[in-house]
Amino acid sequence: MASTGLSLHARHVIGENPLTAFAFALFAMFIVLAVAGPWLAPYDPLATNAGAAMHPPSMRHWFGTDSLGRDVLSRVMAAARVDFGIALSAVLLSSVLGIGLGMLAGYYGGWFDRAIGRVVDTIMAFPLFVLAMGIVAALGNTVANIVLATAIINLPFYLRVARAETNIRRDAGFIEAARVTGNGTARVLVFHMLPNILPPAMVQISLNMGLAILNCAGLSFIGLGVRPPQPEWGIMVAEGAQYIVSGEWWVALFPGAVLMLAVFCFNLLGDGLRDIIDPRRRT
Amino acid sequence: MSGLLDISGLSLEFRTRGGTVSALQNVSLSIGKGETVGLVGESGSGKSVLSYAIMGIQDPAARITAGRVNFSGMDLLAMPQRQLADIRGREIAMIFQNPRVALNPIRRVGDQIGDVLARHTTTLARDREARTVAILQSVRIPDPQRRARAYPFEMSGGQCQRVMIAMALAASPSLLIADEPTTGLDVTTQAAIMGLLREAAGDRQMSTLLITHDLSLASERCDRIAVMHAGHIVETAPTRELFAHPRHPYTAALIRSVPASAATLADLDAIPGSLPDLRAPDLPACRFAERCSRAQARCREQPLPQVHKQGATVACHFPL
Amino acid sequence: MTHLLDVNRLVKRFPMRRRAFGRGAPSFLHAVDEVSLTIGAGECVGLVGESGCGKSTLVRVLARLLDATEGTIAFDGEDLAAVPAARFARHARRRELQVVFQDPTESLNPRYSAADCIAEPLRLLAGLNDVAAIAARVEEAAREVGLPVALLNRFPHQLSGGQKARVNIARAVAVRPRLIILDEPTAALDVSVQAIVLDLLADLRRRHGLSYLFVSHDLNVVRLMCDRVMVMYMGRIVESGPAGEVFARPAHPYTRLLVDALPRLGVPASNAPLPAGEPGSPIDPDPHQCRFASRCPQARPRCSEMSPSLASVGAAREVACHFPLIDRPAPEHIK
Numbered sequence: 001m002a003s004t005g006l007s008l009h010a011r012h013v014i015g016e017n018p019l020t021a022f023a024f025a026l027f028a029m030f031i032v033l034a035v036a037g038p039w040l041a042p043y044d045p046l047a048t049n050a051g052a053a054m055h056p057p058s059m060r061h062w063f064g065t066d067s068l069g070r071d072v073l074s075r076v077m078a079a080a081r082v083d084f085g086i087a088l089s090a091v092l093l094s095s096v097l098g099i100g101l102g103m104l105a106g107y108y109g110g111w112f113d114r115a116i117g118r119v120v121d122t123i124m125a126f127p128l129f130v131l132a133m134g135i136v137a138a139l140g141n142t143v144a145n146i147v148l149a150t151a152i153i154n155l156p157f158y159l160r161v162a163r164a165e166t167n168i169r170r171d172a173g174f175i176e177a178a179r180v181t182g183n184g185t186a187r188v189l190v191f192h193m194l195p196n197i198l199p200p201a202m203v204q205i206s207l208n209m210g211l212a213i214l215n216c217a218g219l220s221f222i223g224l225g226v227r228p229p230q231p232e233w234g235i236m237v238a239e240g241a242q243y244i245v246s247g248e249w250w251v252a253l254f255p256g257a258v259l260m261l262a263v264f265c266f267n268l269l270g271d272g273l274r275d276i277i278d279p280r281r282r283t
Numbered sequence: 284m285s286g287l288l289d290i291s292g293l294s295l296e297f298r299t300r301g302g303t304v305s306a307l308q309n310v311s312l313s314i315g316k317g318e319t320v321g322l323v324g325e326s327g328s329g330k331s332v333l334s335y336a337i338m339g340i341q342d343p344a345a346r347i348t349a350g351r352v353n354f355s356g357m358d359l360l361a362m363p364q365r366q367l368a369d370i371r372g373r374e375i376a377m378i379f380q381n382p383r384v385a386l387n388p389i390r391r392v393g394d395q396i397g398d399v400l401a402r403h404t405t406t407l408a409r410d411r412e413a414r415t416v417a418i419l420q421s422v423r424i425p426d427p428q429r430r431a432r433a434y435p436f437e438m439s440g441g442q443c444q445r446v447m448i449a450m451a452l453a454a455s456p457s458l459l460i461a462d463e464p465t466t467g468l469d470v471t472t473q474a475a476i477m478g479l480l481r482e483a484a485g486d487r488q489m490s491t492l493l494i495t496h497d498l499s500l501a502s503e504r505c506d507r508i509a510v511m512h513a514g515h516i517v518e519t520a521p522t523r524e525l526f527a528h529p530r531h532p533y534t535a536a537l538i539r540s541v542p543a544s545a546a547t548l549a550d551l552d553a554i555p556g557s558l559p560d561l562r563a564p565d566l567p568a569c570r571f572a573e574r575c576s577r578a579q580a581r582c583r584e585q586p587l588p589q590v591h592k593q594g595a596t597v598a599c600h601f602p603l
Numbered sequence: 604m605t606h607l608l609d610v611n612r613l614v615k616r617f618p619m620r621r622r623a624f625g626r627g628a629p630s631f632l633h634a635v636d637e638v639s640l641t642i643g644a645g646e647c648v649g650l651v652g653e654s655g656c657g658k659s660t661l662v663r664v665l666a667r668l669l670d671a672t673e674g675t676i677a678f679d680g681e682d683l684a685a686v687p688a689a690r691f692a693r694h695a696r697r698r699e700l701q702v703v704f705q706d707p708t709e710s711l712n713p714r715y716s717a718a719d720c721i722a723e724p725l726r727l728l729a730g731l732n733d734v735a736a737i738a739a740r741v742e743e744a745a746r747e748v749g750l751p752v753a754l755l756n757r758f759p760h761q762l763s764g765g766q767k768a769r770v771n772i773a774r775a776v777a778v779r780p781r782l783i784i785l786d787e788p789t790a791a792l793d794v795s796v797q798a799i800v801l802d803l804l805a806d807l808r809r810r811h812g813l814s815y816l817f818v819s820h821d822l823n824v825v826r827l828m829c830d831r832v833m834v835m836y837m838g839r840i841v842e843s844g845p846a847g848e849v850f851a852r853p854a855h856p857y858t859r860l861l862v863d864a865l866p867r868l869g870v871p872a873s874n875a876p877l878p879a880g881e882p883g884s885p886i887d888p889d890p891h892q893c894r895f896a897s898r899c900p901q902a903r904p905r906c907s908e909m910s911p912s913l914a915s916v917g918a919a920r921e922v923a924c925h926f927p928l929i930d931r932p933a934p935e936h937i938k
Contacts, residue, residue, distance in 0.1 A: 176663075176668055177710045177774075182728040192712055470653070473864065481872075526869035542824050544868045551802070
């Protein structure tokens with residue numbers, strides 16, 4: 001469908017904008033961590049060592065150790081998998097569902113569109129994090145429920161973007177032309193509408209990844225997320241927060257900094273991805 | 284020859300990332316009082332750029348590298364912005380192709396006309412409403428009292444066009460620049476709008492610069508026509524002269540490409556090639572040379588002569 | 604002789620939103636009101652009318668993008684109106700009835716290359732599966748419309764207006780249809796490119812024996828391209844006949860109005876005022892009145908009492924008017 005030159009264009013975009021290049025590099029690093037974190041980590045993230053508790057950063061423990069003697073660096077690396085896994089699942093779920101339903105709502109209009117509108121209104125009536133808290137509190141804090149809660153609160157973004165973009169293009173010439181050239185409604189939506197509404201959604205997806213990670217960390221921070229001893233950036237910040245006052249800064253700072261970097265990376269990525277995917281940017 | 288508007292030797296270029304675009308080169312044109320002059324050319328020939336340069340509303344990336352624009356004895360290019368803003372709207376007005384783009388969608392139509400009255404005329408505030416209704420009536424808007432309270436989206440394309448004309452004429456300018464005012468309109472609406480403009484021009488002794496790609500329209504409504512190609516004015520002549528005896532090969536080709544002039548499809552000729560890329564640093568002296576069947580070496584190398592003859596000019600080494 | 608396309612009493616009405624509290628009977632917008640027309644094999648029939656006359660709706664219904672409210676669309680004897688528009692995309696006749704849409708830029712998916720656009724109907728309608736065969740047909744189609752093969756990999760935003768127009772035409776012609784509906788095919792093009800595209804269309808028609816329904820607001824283009832022309836006003840055909848004839852000697856006052864309003868090259872505009880009045884509303888029009896009566900310079904009492912229907916006024920000419928401007932057979936037309 002979209003033909004040759006994509007990889008060439010991708011390289012061009014990355015080369016042209018150093019920030020995009022940086023974002024991609026960072027993204028690659030996080031992916032590596034997410035996939036191979038536990039194996040790359042110098043120590044077992046779960047191994048406690050009472051004798052080495054609360055050691056500041058040193059050559060042996062680059063990020064220091066926490067209250068149970070666990071290596072903070074190893075835990076930060078292992079946490080990447082948890083955070084990414086949750087965020088990715090949540091974003092995948094909400095984007096597929098949101099874009100799909102939003103596209104149908106925008107194309108068909110009528111009662112379905114109105115129903116979707118009410119769903120969006122309902123979700124957005126709540127402060128989203130509070131809603132996530134509520135869902136997890138009600139259903140129990142398992143990883144699956146965290147994913148579900150995050151997916152639900154992100155649904156409106158996709159529903160609205162997909163619906164609006166579809167609405168704009170519903171009567172466009174190329175959609176009518178697609179029908180005349182033999183595309184049934186399903187094909188029109190999948191092969192003609194979807195590729196055109198994806199670029200705006202791509203930026204959304206990337207931003208949402210950042211938000212999803214933040215959401216997961218936030219839930220864990222207040223105890224409604226991942227349960228200890230599983231390493232996760234938010235939980236680690238929560239655990240470390242209490243020690244900042246007494247001067248043991250490393251337990252909270254490193255996970256917090258990496259968390260910030262991850263969100264930052266995704267925000268930058270969104271723009272870069274959109275540039276790559278949108279053929280209008282191709283020269 | 285001096286008239287209401289005198290443009291001489293105007294050259295304008297744009298600095299872009301892809302290079303310097305020579306959008307206008309050595310353009311000379313004059314419009315007398317009460318005259319209707321047509322500016323015709325294909326899209327991309329520079330017609331709109333010229334009109335914006337006259338008004339002083341050209342793109343910020345544009346630079347005028349040569350020439351003068353003289354209006355009623357005033358040098359517009361040297362004028363400070365504040366003074367220019369006074370002239371715009373009061374002495375020189377402009378109407379555009381898409382009226383919906385020119386009208387503020389969130390303000391009532393009557394208020395927008397009122398703005399022009401307030402800014403450019405001495406109409407007292409208490410008289411403004413009556414004046415607005417009178418103006419709407421003069422552009423044949425039915426039920427003007429009620430329509431003054433309408434928003435642009437509540438009106439048809441033709442009516443919006445009339446409102447834009449009303450706004451342009453509100454301060455009785457001495458020059459109206461009409462940039463493709465009827466493109467996209469039905470032929471009957473077009474006739475009505477052009478009739479309106481002619482009426483307004485006649486009443487006020489107003490000069491009109493009609494910019495259009497529609498040669499038939501220009502031939503019907505203009506006293507004189509200037510033909511533009513790729514930033515040059517290639518020919519100017521009184522209308523009848525231009526069509527009876529076109530002197531520039533481009534003019535002749537343009538006339539032959541218009542469906543109205545062809546008796547059968549075989550008579551319709553396309554103009555070969557396309558507008559040259561104005562960013563190219565090595566543009567030939569005559570920018571029509573690549574598309575011209577009469578072109579010779581001199582056309583590419585030697586600067587174009589401006590041959591004047593009885594109120595007509597032609598920029599060609601080998602005029603027809 | 605059966606015509607390729609035989610449309611009989613086609614009607615398309617759109618229900619208008621009821622006012623609050625559902626006062627009175629529902630309103631309908633009569634976009635297409637009892638339109639009948641025929642197109643023979645190899646014939647080019649023009650359809651002219653101003654904005655709001657219903658030509659776009661008529662085009663959409665004939666192209667089977669919209670369902671008709673009433674009436675039949677007989678294509679080679681088969682009534683296409685009986686097939687719901689939503690299902691027509693997979694119908695056998697889809698291949699034979701193609702469309703070239705108005706704006707070449709809008710009609711191309713911005714994310715498909717030119718080759719993709721032309722290949723799609725070949726895959727979906729002509730049943731071609733082999734990648735090499737499709738590529739060959741795409742190149743053949745590009746050559747046929749004068750599109751340089753090297754441009755096939757480009758995207759719409761990398762093509763000029765004329766090139767995009769060619770891609771649209773190639774896409775329509777590639778599957779070898781029998782009838783093409785052309786909706787203002789040159790309206791968005793520069794005048795210098797227009798001639799090339801019109802020549803191309805005429806050439807393709809001759810070569811493949813195509814029929815065209817050529818919809819345009821430009822009377823001159825229709826005069827040059829079409830054998831016959833129909834004039835549409837407020838959902839109805841008010842006049843039809845040989846193209847040159849209809850424009851040279853209009854029978855309907857509306858056609859007269861159109862022809863008079865048309866600028867002529869080298870001829871200054873007349874000072875005669877144009878008839879005033881706006882077109883009437885297409886919502887619930889009075890069935891007992893001629894639709895043009897409110898603007899007609901020669902309207903008489905009868906025009907407000909009875910709506911005229913199409914009647915013959917000479918060799919192959921029809922007009923829907925109580926007082927047509929010509930009422931005897933036209934002399935041999937000299938051009």
